[in-house]
Amino acid sequence: MPNNQVLESPAEVRAAIARGEIDTHTSALCPGHAQANLVILPRGWAFDFLLFGLKNSQACPILEVLEPGDPLLKVLAPGADVRDTLPRYRVWRDGQLAGEPTDIHEEWQDDLVSFFVGCSFSFDDALSRAGLPVRHRDLGLNVPMYRSGLSAQSAGRLHGPLVVSMRPMPPHLVEKARLISQGFGESHGGPVHSGDPEEIGIEDLSSPTYGDAVPVEPGEVPMFWACGVTPQAALVASEVPFAITHAPGHMFITDLKAEELSEKALTSCA
């Protein structure tokens, strides 16, 4: 990855991803640009997931939905092909992880519906610019994500736990982090919990379910945000026959600034 990565446009970064030159997590790529989680399901499961997203709008804010069989984005990055512009995918069969390819041209089917879901990486840059620590970014790591003890709202045949991402924060900056992230409603918004992890069923911060562990300094408050990996936990819990998602932390980088999402997202309030 070239050193001037942060200067490249989303289109250039996606092109490098499509050429196979980038297969890392996207935490620090294109700072300021909105990133998105991906869920691809056959048409027969699309209603269940769209309703799941609406019922769990903090974890799964729906940014864009492609028509069945259409792999080309229209809103978040017009013309981009969902099949090779994410650095790593996960293929799921009967709720089991069946592969982690870097493109999904071979898995593509004419009835597949692609859903793009808001991502907390979208507000990390705003936290950084405000002088707040974003531990995983500061250390070049993927964000730590945890399967919590909270349940997502079920919808159709889909059910499962709420997955959360975690950022440790000094106590005097907790309120500021809450206020800043609240402004990004299409990217999970404010935290779902701040403080003792056990209160939301997380026993060991050093063993995240997905992503990388990050150090929590003495006195720091762990802050938890609803996470767009929640659908992946639902695919497992609900034993969905076939699905494709992004690999956790390996997101779709959109052409939009994080602040523009509220005008453009499918379920936006603008």
Add this chain to the structure above:
Amino acid sequence: MPNNQVLESPAEVRAAIARGEIDTHTSALCPGHAQANLVILPRGWAFDFLLFGLKNSQACPILEVLEPGDPLLKVLAPGADVRDTLPRYRVWRDGQLAGEPTDIHEEWQDDLVSFFVGCSFSFDDALSRAGLPVRHRDLGLNVPMYRSGLSAQSAGRLHGPLVVSMRPMPPHLVEKARLISQGFGESHGGPVHSGDPEEIGIEDLSSPTYGDAVPVEPGEVPMFWACGVTPQAALVASEVPFAITHAPGHMFITDLKAEELSEKALTSCA
């Protein structure tokens, strides 16, 4: 219908409807309470419609969606049965009107998904209370609705024209009507057009596509709002094999005040 109708609660009015004692349009019933359009489709068409609603959120703000086969509401009026609590339904086969029953117990199937969509009757009371004329209400009529020349956004197999409702307004009250209705985002919000009907492809205000014609006094400005009958026009244009809707103007009366919708609606921004 008893004279004290306006004093009765939504639950009492729905019970009278279920007993067959009310089969009229609901324009003036339970003023201040939110009313809802209804669309019922087999599960195989549910994704198309939910996406159609999200893409056309001004015409089709989605208030509540019931699980496949479940006829009982959970949010808008907990425990109410969608099969007999509207005064009149429309049954559609292959895009053709096949009947207008007063209940749908015989048509019910285990795979039917019920969608409740916001309705402009919800803000008529706010207009009246602010001293604005609401012509159809003032005359005891159903609102006039027109198939416009504007297109709805297509979604999956669904496409069709935008249907609009019309309220004539004296010129000095147009801005006030716009501002008041804008506050009801889950009930179609502000108008889509004010002024010359031909600009949106409506040739004759005295011949509405649905509902009743109302007089437009000289100098009055016709104001047009996106209408929850838009899905019915899409069912026709898209030749949907089977669907059930409310009869235009014969709405589901919810337990919620119009102002409460923003907190409770599925696609709310609260």
